[in-house]
Amino acid sequence: MRFFLTIFSILFISCSPEKSEMNTDLKSVIKNFSKEICIDESCATVNFTWPEFEKSEIGDRLNQAIQEQLQAYFYLDSVGRTTLEEQADSYLESFRETKTDFPDMPGGWAIEVEAAISFDSLNTLTVFFTEYNYSGGAHPNSSNYFMNFDRSTGEFLSIDRLILNQDKMKEIAEMAFREFHEVDPEKSLEADGRFFLPETGFFLPNAMGFKDGKFHLIYIPYEIGSYAMGYTELEFSLEELQGVVRM
Incomplete structure (x- = not known):
């Protein structure tokens, strides 16, 4: 009888959902896409780096979400363009047309985006994006962004699911x-005068996620302060956010 119970237990464990694909390693490789055109001495360049996951139900979902985010960095109307290369071609063509209309336009254009896995736990997978973008103007722009995913399904975690x-x-x-910006304890953020705050007051940034074993909040330039203020990056240990943030 004990022999049959042992066999039954082995069969049950081997068929358990806990051994399914959702808990296996999510393997990925680093992909790179680059393209450039030059007119006279001015060039427009596109350079993207990102993790691409092995084909699977979860991997496909992650890859699609990452591709959509990468393409969003072109800030173009995406009608009729469904791939990174098509978006890049449209961006480079815009540079060609602008250079034709304004041949004395100084400098070139550039979009550089790097995405990398910055956190991988039993529950949550995070991909961290850094962007540099210059298409003329007084100065280049840059940004950081986190994409946090449910590791067992590959679904993107909205703020209400992450926080x-x-x-x-x-x-x-x-x-x-307040500590980061050395705001007087007796003064409100509104009265300080340096920050862009809505009527509702202080707010959480768009970029929130895991990196370097900690939870980060990153306010990019213009989000809560002037370009000159730069980035405000706040980091917290996972221990102090137990029950506050999904780990």
């Missing part, structure tokens, strides 16, 4: 923000 207690997160973040 379990938004009121507590905002309270913790505001304290760190």
Whole structure:
């Protein structure tokens, strides 16, 4: 009898959902896409680097979300263009047309985006994006962004799924923000005068996610302050955010 129970247990474990694909390693390779055109001495360049996951239900979902985010960095109307190469061709053609219309336009254009896996736990996978973008003007622009995913399904985690207690997160973040910018404890952020705040007051940034074993909040230039203020990057240990943020 004990022999049959042992065999039954082995069969049950081998068929258990816990052994399914959702808990296997998500293998990926680093992909790179580059393209350039030059007119006289001015060039427009596109350079993208990102992780591409092995083909699977989860991997395909992750890859699609990452591709959509990469293409969004062109800031173009995407009608009729469905691939990174098509978006790049349209961007380079825009440079060609602008250079034709304004031959004395100084400098060139560039879009550089690097995406990398910055966190991988049993529950959550994070891909961190850094962007540099210059298409003329007084200065280049740049940004950071996190894409956080449910590791078991590959679904993108919206803010309400990533931040379990938004009121507590905002309270913790505001304290760190005030310390980062050395705001007088007796003064409100509104009265300080340096920050771009809506009527509702302090807010969480668009870029929130895991990196280097910690949880990061990154306010990019113009998001909560002037370009000259630069980035405001706040980091928190995972221990202090237990129950506040999905790990």
